[in-house]
Amino acid sequence: MPAGQLMDMILKDDLAARGSAGDNLCEAQASSPGRWAAILHAEARRAYLASLVPQLLASLKTMHSALRNSARSSPLIAGARRHVANTGLIGLDEEESFIYDTCLSFAREEMAPHMQAWDADEVFPRDVLRELASLGYGAIYAREEFGGSGLSRLAASLIFEALSTGCVSTTAYLSIHNMCAWMVDTYGNEAQRAEYLPRLASMDVRTGLPLIDCPSAWLPEPGAGSDAASLSTTAVRDGTCVTVCSPLPTRRLCACALVRLGPLRMLIGLFLGDEFVLNGTKAFISGGGESDVYLVMTRTGSAGAKGISCFIVEKDTPGLSYGQKERKLGWNSQPTRQVIMEDVRVPASNMLGGEGKGFNIAMAGLNGGRINIASCSLGGAQASLEGTLEYTSDRKQFGRAINDNQAVQFRLAEYATGLTASRQMLRLAARELDAKSSAAPALCAMAKLEVTDRCFDIVNGCLQLHGGYGYLKDYKIQQFLRDLRVHQILEGTNEVMRMIISRELLTQA
Numbered sequence: 001m002p003a004g005q006l007m008d009m010i011l012k013d014d015l016a017a018r019g020s021a022g023d024n025l026c027e028a029q030a031s032s033p034g035r036w037a038a039i040l041h042a043e044a045r046r047a048y049l050a051s052l053v054p055q056l057l058a059s060l061k062t063m064h065s066a067l068r069n070s071a072r073s074s075p076l077i078a079g080a081r082r083h084v085a086n087t088g089l090i091g092l093d094e095e096e097s098f099i100y101d102t103c104l105s106f107a108r109e110e111m112a113p114h115m116q117a118w119d120a121d122e123v124f125p126r127d128v129l130r131e132l133a134s135l136g137y138g139a140i141y142a143r144e145e146f147g148g149s150g151l152s153r154l155a156a157s158l159i160f161e162a163l164s165t166g167c168v169s170t171t172a173y174l175s176i177h178n179m180c181a182w183m184v185d186t187y188g189n190e191a192q193r194a195e196y197l198p199r200l201a202s203m204d205v206r207t208g209l210p211l212i213d214c215p216s217a218w219l220p221e222p223g224a225g226s227d228a229a230s231l232s233t234t235a236v237r238d239g240t241c242v243t244v245c246s247p248l249p250t251r252r253l254c255a256c257a258l259v260r261l262g263p264l265r266m267l268i269g270l271f272l273g274d275e276f277v278l279n280g281t282k283a284f285i286s287g288g289g290e291s292d293v294y295l296v297m298t299r300t301g302s303a304g305a306k307g308i309s310c311f312i313v314e315k316d317t318p319g320l321s322y323g324q325k326e327r328k329l330g331w332n333s334q335p336t337r338q339v340i341m342e343d344v345r346v347p348a349s350n351m352l353g354g355e356g357k358g359f360n361i362a363m364a365g366l367n368g369g370r371i372n373i374a375s376c377s378l379g380g381a382q383a384s385l386e387g388t389l390e391y392t393s394d395r396k397q398f399g400r401a402i403n404d405n406q407a408v409q410f411r412l413a414e415y416a417t418g419l420t421a422s423r424q425m426l427r428l429a430a431r432e433l434d435a436k437s438s439a440a441p442a443l444c445a446m447a448k449l450e451v452t453d454r455c456f457d458i459v460n461g462c463l464q465l466h467g468g469y470g471y472l473k474d475y476k477i478q479q480f481l482r483d484l485r486v487h488q489i490l491e492g493t494n495e496v497m498r499m500i501i502s503r504e505l506l507t508q509a
């Protein structure tokens, strides 16, 4: 049965109940198969979670094979499978395969046609991000209680890998947003989760303002980069009693003394201080100026990792401003700016996870963040190889296709092997993170190091196989190269990954 009819049949009751929303779904089905496939997946999962439409669940298997068949008939997927260039589905269960397939379709329909324009014009595709959020990808691995999707890290990796075949930069932004949503879900108290998570999950301010509702800031400032524990932005406790009675320098002194009083400080803080005053500048903040909420890591205590706390800071807070939009080699569909804090006052209740926990929160978030960003590299390299297979078949020199030369064939074989190896490494790390294994942090670092380096080399090799055309902006390959390059630098540089792995090795020795 055609997938379209299946959708109509299964959702008949549900759509009838939805009225015009149902019509929209049918419209989406007709106009955009990729979007429809993604909607279908989201609908099935929503129904599953809410147990609203039990027949949807029963029919998931049929829907899946129908979609798989329709995807197989598309030139891109059919081509990729013919060439064994995409081993993405191997080893996945039914739901995981479904997620991967539908995200590939979404990437092909909704992102790939626009990625070059988004790059050239530096367009931040808010609508596409909101659409992805409406499909459940705004808080993928946050719990369902406050709007998260409750999926696994493995599922998140599949989603980011597949979406990146359509646009690496946009997907990478989504991955950072998801990391922050997880931090709020995991370390936030009930009130913080209730207030922020639904809005983070929707990535939609609903008022029509051109803003994405997500946090985005965490570590370095102009002074502290790889050595994040040395950061020097400050958050000083300040409170009504002290504020009323003393001039500013005295308040600061009192507050500085307070944060050194150990266990007593919370008690004294309750009496004296119900606000923190944040000062300093954060560099390189993805989404800076566009985000509504920032998770700011700042120093509330002594030097080192244990003196760092994390605050939720709303974008309209007085004293918060942004630097110029950075001009970058790649990642041009998302803005990067400094976030500047000058006497930014936030309620003490905006502290996430307790005083001195900021560094731990950042490090825990980064384990998953590293898998996510490496998944974006994998998706970009996958799309690059698929494009290169096509290009080297079409392009003829010396009277035959370029890929009739064994030297070229060997390179293609190495790239396909590299992608398969990268995929397995990433999925191993994701599964270990899902299992909360103690080996997970080192495995995440290994996967990030290996996959981002390997995939960049693959894309660079693919560009070489395009000859001079690969250097032209008419071809996507140069954009994949530019977009992937930064993954070797952020979420901890690949040198820092080596530090993490060797530290683990030497601790065990």
Ligand SMILES: Cc1cc2nc3c(=O)[nH]c(=O)nc-3n(C[C@H](O)[C@H](O)[C@H](O)COP(=O)(O)OP(=O)(O)OC[C@H]3O[C@@H](n4cnc5c(N)ncnc54)[C@H](O)[C@@H]3O)c2cc1C
Pocket: 176, 216, 217, 218, 219, 220, 224, 225, 226, 227, 283, 284, 285, 286, 287, 328, 331, 336, 486, 489, 490, 491, 492, 493, 494, 495, 496
């Ligand atoms: C486009 C972009 C977006 C970003 N988005 C964010 C964001 O949203 N939030 C955020 O917090 N950060 C973000 N970053 C910052 C990123 O995380 C940092 O750039 C990165 O952590 C490296 O810090 P640094 O640039 O200060 O380099 P440095 O720490 O100065 O390092 C410079 C070089 O020295 C090497 N090095 C440093 N120390 C050692 C050592 N001990 N041994 C060996 N080698 C060493 C590094 O590996 C690197 O090669 C972003 C960066 C970019 C480029």
